[in-house]
Amino acid sequence: xxxxxxxxxxxxxxxxxxxxxxxxxxxxxxxxxxxxxxxxxxxxxxxxxxxxxxxxxxxxxxxxxxxxxxxxxxxxxxxxxxxxxxxxxxxxxxxxxxxxxxxxxxxxxxxxxxxx
Amino acid sequence: xxxxxxxxxxxxxxxxxxxxxxxxxxxxxxxxxxxxxxxxxxxxxxxxxxxxxxxxxxxxxxxxxxxxxxxxxxxxxxxxxxxxxxxxxxxxxxxxxxxxxxxxxxxxxxxxxxxxx
Numbered sequence: 001x002x003x004x005x006x007x008x009x010x011x012x013x014x015x016x017x018x019x020x021x022x023x024x025x026x027x028x029x030x031x032x033x034x035x036x037x038x039x040x041x042x043x044x045x046x047x048x049x050x051x052x053x054x055x056x057x058x059x060x061x062x063x064x065x066x067x068x069x070x071x072x073x074x075x076x077x078x079x080x081x082x083x084x085x086x087x088x089x090x091x092x093x094x095x096x097x098x099x100x101x102x103x104x105x106x107x108x109x110x111x112x113x114x115x116x
Numbered sequence: 117x118x119x120x121x122x123x124x125x126x127x128x129x130x131x132x133x134x135x136x137x138x139x140x141x142x143x144x145x146x147x148x149x150x151x152x153x154x155x156x157x158x159x160x161x162x163x164x165x166x167x168x169x170x171x172x173x174x175x176x177x178x179x180x181x182x183x184x185x186x187x188x189x190x191x192x193x194x195x196x197x198x199x200x201x202x203x204x205x206x207x208x209x210x211x212x213x214x215x216x217x218x219x220x221x222x223x224x225x226x227x228x229x230x231x232x233x
Contacts, residue, residue, distance in 0.1 A: 036224075043120065044160075044209070044224035090159065104150075104222060106159040 002027045002093045006107035014115045019063075019078040021110045023091030026072065033074045034092040034104070035065055044090070050074065061085070086114045118144050118214045122225035129200055129232055136196045137228045139210030145190035146212035150222060151183075154207040166193045200232040 007022040025031055035047040048059025055067040065076045074091060091107040119142040129135045139149055147168050152160040164174045164185050172185035182204075184196040193212075197204050207229050211222035 041125075041226060043226040044211075046221060049221070103162055103165070104160075106161075108159045109157075 004091045004107040012113040013081045021076040023074045032094040036090045038088040118223040120223045120225040126229045134198045139193045141212045144214045148213040149193040150211045152209045202232045
């Protein structure tokens with residue numbers, strides 16, 4: 001069965017410093033992986049996705065993630081944090097075999113705080 | 117980009133009453149919509165998958181008679197919490213697939229916070 005583990009429930013960084021949000025996955029099949037961001041009172045927004053193409057995936061707002069099969073990881077990074085990056089981040093794996101209905105399995109989330 | 121709305125954004129109801137939450141895809145037709153539940157400081161848990169014109173598929177442990185889902189049109193799905201109890205208090209989020217988009221992408225609504233007193 002597919003699952004994701006977000007290793008940190010809270011991460012705090014200073015503005016302008018790098019961001020690292022960790023995610024490990026478990027999947028019996030080749031997974032598709034995503035990072036979503038949830039700002040207060042707003043819907044979840046897709047940051048980036050890995051779907052068996054390039055292992056280094058670039059997303060919006062300067063975020064990127066690298067799929068490492070040997071480590072079963074899909075960590076999210078950003079070189080320089082901005083105050084607007086403060087939000088909840090979810091690592092997500094699909095439960096899908098290419099069908100039209102794709103279930104998303106969410107991690108427990110990482111709350112990113114950015115200090116001025 | 118694809119936009120999904122939910123109404124209401126916040127609702128308080130008394131124990132034993134029913135409440136309906138609407139999920140609309142505003143600029144695309146969604147053949148499939150999903151309903152999630154999120155407890156405070158916890159992750160999203162899929163409750164059910166809703167396909168237009170057919171019965172919803174519920175996840176294990178979700179009571180289909182308590183959480184009634186209707187997907188009567190390509191732009192609207194509703195979740196009705198029947199005979200609500202305080203333990204039903206939660207944040208309910210819907211999402212929708214755009215058939216014109218990628219096979220894995222879901223667009224999420226802003227959520228509805230339900231408080232049952």
